[in-house]
Amino acid sequence: MKDDLSSICRVFREEDRFLIACHENPEGDAIGSELALALALRRMGKTATVLNADPIPENLMFLPGAGTVVFHEDGSKYNVAVVVDCGSPERTGRVEPELRKPPLMVNIDHHRTNGGMGGLALVDPEAAATGVLIHRVLTAMGWEIDRDVAENIYVAVLTDTGSFHYGNSSPEAFQVAGEMIRRGVDPWAVAEQVYETQSASRLRLLGRVLSSLEVVLGGRVAVITTLRADLADFGSAKDALEGFINYPRSIQGAEVAVSFREEDGGLFRVSFRSKGRVDVSVVALRFGGGGHRNAAGCTVPGALPEVKRKVFDALGAALS
Ligand SMILES: [Mn+2]
Structure with a gap:
C-alpha cells in the first residue's frame, strides 16, 4: 500500500x-x-x-x-x-x-x-x-x-x-x-x-428487473439480469440501476449477489456484492475486472447463457 x-x-x-x-x-x-x-x-x-x-x-x-x-x-x-x-x-x-x-x-x-x-x-x-x-x-x-x-x-x-x-x-x-x-x-x-428522490418509472423498472431473479448454487448466489430492452421500455439510463443489486443481496442465505447488465456490442457488465465471506474481487479479477472484497465488477463478452455459466463456475469455485 x-x-x-x-x-x-x-x-x-x-x-x-x-x-x-x-x-x-x-x-x-x-x-x-x-x-x-x-x-x-x-x-x-x-x-x-x-x-x-x-x-x-x-x-x-x-x-x-x-x-x-x-x-x-x-x-x-x-x-x-x-x-x-x-x-x-x-x-x-x-x-x-x-x-x-x-x-x-x-x-x-x-x-x-x-x-x-x-x-x-x-x-x-x-x-x-x-x-x-x-x-x-x-x-x-x-x-x-x-x-x-x-x-x-x-x-x-x-x-x-x-x-x-x-x-x-x-x-x-x-x-x-x-x-x-x-x-x-x-x-x-x-x-x-x-x-428517496427516485421516479415512479425507476420503481417500475425495479419491478421488471426483480422479475428476473434467480437463486443458484444452492441458494448461496442470488442474481438479477437487466437487458437493454428493459432500460429502453422504461426510458431509463443504466445509472437508474444503482442499488438494485442490494435486493438479491438481502435474501436470507445468499452470500453473493450478482447483477448482469447487457451492454452494446455483445458484452455483459457483471457486478458482484458479497456479504463478507467470499472475496468477489478475486472472481472479478478472473474476468479482467476488479474492485473490493465486498463489491467488484467486470465486463464479460458473449451470449447471456454462456456468460452466466462462466461466472457461476467461477463463483462456485470461490464458494467452495
Ligand atoms: Mn469508493
Missing part, C-alpha cells in the same frame, strides 16, 4: 492548478471525494477543476460544487492531476489523455486492485471510502473542514458503506461521518436526497 500522505499534503500546499477526476459512471464516493477536494483547494485560493467522463447521477446533483463539474478540459493548463477512487488510469474513461498532460499525477484510492499509478499515491484498501482518505489528507494539512466539504465527505462514506450496512463500516468510517455531522451535515436531509 502506498502512503505518500506528507508529500501529497506538500503538493496540495505548494502547487496551484489542479485537475481532478474519478472513474467512469461515478457514484457517491467518487463524486463526494473529488468535490470535497476541489472545494477545499479552491478555498485555499487555488484553481481546481473537476473533469468527469460521465454526468453526475441526478440524486447527487444537490452536492455542493456539483454544478461546477466540467466534461471537457485541456489538461495541459494544470500542474497536477488528481485521480480519486479509481484503480487504474483507464477507468477514468475518455478523459484519461487530459489527466496525463500535467507533470504530476496524484492517486488517492481504496481499491484493493489499485495498480499504484501516479508519481504520488495514497492507497489504503482498509479505508471504507476514498472520502475517508480525502478527510485524512485535509486533516493532515491542518485544514478546517467546512460544511460544504463535510457534506461531500459524508456522502462518500455513506454510499460506499451502503449506509453503514457493509463490512467496511469501520470505526474510522463512523468517526469521519460523526465529525461531518458536527460540522453541519444533516443526516436526514442527505439521506432523503440520496435515497
Whole structure:
C-alpha cells in the first residue's frame, strides 16, 4: 500500500492548478471525494477543476460544487492531476489523455486492485471510502473542514458503506461521518436526497428487473439480469440501476449477489456484492475486472447463457 500522505499534503500546499477526476459512471464516493477536494483547494485560493467522463447521477446533483463539474478540459493548463477512487488510469474513461498532460499525477484510492499509478499515491484498501482518505489528507494539512466539504465527505462514506450496512463500516468510517455531522451535515436531509428522490418509472423498472431473479448454487448466489430492452421500455439510463443489486443481496442465505447488465456490442457488465465471506474481487479479477472484497465488477463478452455459466463456475469455485 502506498502512503505518500506528507508529500501529497506538500503538493496540495505548494502547487496551484489542479485537475481532478474519478472513474467512469461515478457514484457517491467518487463524486463526494473529488468535490470535497476541489472545494477545499479552491478555498485555499487555488484553481481546481473537476473533469468527469460521465454526468453526475441526478440524486447527487444537490452536492455542493456539483454544478461546477466540467466534461471537457485541456489538461495541459494544470500542474497536477488528481485521480480519486479509481484503480487504474483507464477507468477514468475518455478523459484519461487530459489527466496525463500535467507533470504530476496524484492517486488517492481504496481499491484493493489499485495498480499504484501516479508519481504520488495514497492507497489504503482498509479505508471504507476514498472520502475517508480525502478527510485524512485535509486533516493532515491542518485544514478546517467546512460544511460544504463535510457534506461531500459524508456522502462518500455513506454510499460506499451502503449506509453503514457493509463490512467496511469501520470505526474510522463512523468517526469521519460523526465529525461531518458536527460540522453541519444533516443526516436526514442527505439521506432523503440520496435515497428517496427516485421516479415512479425507476420503481417500475425495479419491478421488471426483480422479475428476473434467480437463486443458484444452492441458494448461496442470488442474481438479477437487466437487458437493454428493459432500460429502453422504461426510458431509463443504466445509472437508474444503482442499488438494485442490494435486493438479491438481502435474501436470507445468499452470500453473493450478482447483477448482469447487457451492454452494446455483445458484452455483459457483471457486478458482484458479497456479504463478507467470499472475496468477489478475486472472481472479478478472473474476468479482467476488479474492485473490493465486498463489491467488484467486470465486463464479460458473449451470449447471456454462456456468460452466466462462466461466472457461476467461477463463483462456485470461490464458494467452495
Ligand atoms: Mn469508493
